[in-house]
Amino acid sequence: MRPNLTPEEYINGILLQDRNILSKAITLIESNREEDEKLAVSILEACIKQNKSSKRIAVTGIPGAGKSTFINAWGKDLLENGKTVAILAIDPSSSISKGSILADKTRMDDLAGHENCFIRPTASSNNLGGVAKTTRETMLLCEAFGFDYILIETVGVGQSETIVKNMTDLFLLLLLPNTGDDLQGIKRGIMEMADIILINKSEDDNIMASKRAATQIKQVLHLFSTSEKDWTTPVLNVSALHKKGLSDLQQQVDSYFLKMETTGFIGFNRKQQDNYWFEETIQQALLQTFSRDKNIQTVKKELLKKLENKEITPINAAKLLVQKFLKYK
């Protein structure tokens, strides 16, 4: 039996910046036990009422783009400038052995153990929706705790970047100094989401290639993008390894937040995001109840067979199934 604190103890602990209690509250949020859920909800609701605001930043890039090294380098700068930083991750595929940033502590030497830095690995979860919910709620706790920056790392190869886009204010995309075919690794939609693009590993022999890549990416962005928030995505050359180009980045980040706070975009965007999570969770919860219903799944299999045999149209099959589900629920 784990002895739980009272809701007040959790909430006060977080507000008083007790890292131990923050960790415990996150564990509670990650829990699947029903009695934990109720407690977690009351803590979260107390936290969001605090109305504190961290800079919520997504850090995305293909595997190998150097996200850990980058977070280490930029995080160090932030800490040296007196900022407090929390680092979270959305990585549905990660387990400790698969080289998730957070397991990969060797690359985050400058941050681990720093009193103003909080690093929290994603609890492994069976589904992306679960990871997203946990990460988002962890972010809300960290915000109530009072971190200046919350960096949420994700691998930009699947759907997780849409999720992280929907919980952050600024979307940073890390690319490598390759041009042409190598852009294939990154999906177009992800490029479109980026508020700032960094060509990492702009160092040594890569410098020329890196500049060419920046030019090419700017061209691609120019071909396509129309920004609803009146922001031209800068493409910067950085070397996380040699800690170069980070002051340019900081300048862009600062001017982004200055502008988006002035125009009211941050607040507007967060409200949109709240609505997104509300609608998204309604859909998920409905579909989950549906798909976990064993009776319905048996009928579904029969219908899929009929569909295969062209005895029924997909639309009619779906309607029959939903009617059945709603009738006996």
Next chain:
Amino acid sequence: MRPNLTPEEYINGILLQDRNILSKAITLIESNREEDEKLAVSILEACIKQNKSSKRIAVTGIPGAGKSTFINAWGKDLLENGKTVAILAIDPSSSISKGSILADKTRMDDLAGHENCFIRPTASSNNLGGVAKTTRETMLLCEAFGFDYILIETVGVGQSETIVKNMTDLFLLLLLPNTGDDLQGIKRGIMEMADIILINKSEDDNIMASKRAATQIKQVLHLFSTSEKDWTTPVLNVSALHKKGLSDLQQQVDSYFLKMETTGFIGFNRKQQDNYWFEETIQQALLQTFSRDKNIQTVKKELLKKLENKEITPINAAKLLVQKFLKYK
């Protein structure tokens, strides 16, 4: 009272290529009357059992790309080569007055009234899902009727192109001979869907610009695309107005279908599409029942207010709402 035919009369009429009865069957499918729905389902199910196969082709492009003129020109070629052609449209925004292709008969002079050509406007509908369902089912009737080609036109600016992608074998994208900024009008995801890209209006003063556009688009495609079906999207210069470049197009269409039938992609893809429509309709039907429930919508409004006031998290609000819905259903 409209005197309905019996299911057998509809089905036999369609199989015997009675255009009058085909039209009546489509009207039945478009109907919202409950007694019509049952009849429509039985006709559809008889139709899909026929196992006939038309070439299902999506024709997409931004407004002004010349879709009607193109369909007229290519359709004429097809008819002259002894093919039969049905032309449908998915256009959620269209009404007769808004210049939908099908209302725009002046541009389809060569097709209208031809005995081997069947043109059917979209019935105006209140939602995209409804239009999609109707168009897809109309396509299935046309297929049972035995058309060689079914062209489904849609405006490539919204979500309708995803829908049309999910009901066709080949996706044709029409662009204009503009480069650079003008690509902005077309979303990246749509470019990715294209199996063949046509630069239309490659005529007169446009010829050079048109060739430059083709080169540029090939570069953009090269930067990004990886095709799961081992097909390199050709970019062709055509002039629908002067009926030029259409034999190149026909060659590409033929080699596409030859290849995709040989590899089994067409059949595989159609099964995937059936599953897509099945799953999609399940979701839609569930969410529709939910959103049409007046009690639930009242509670939802209260929860949105709490959300606005930060009294509840979006995830918790959603869960409460779904629980309520499923409890009393």
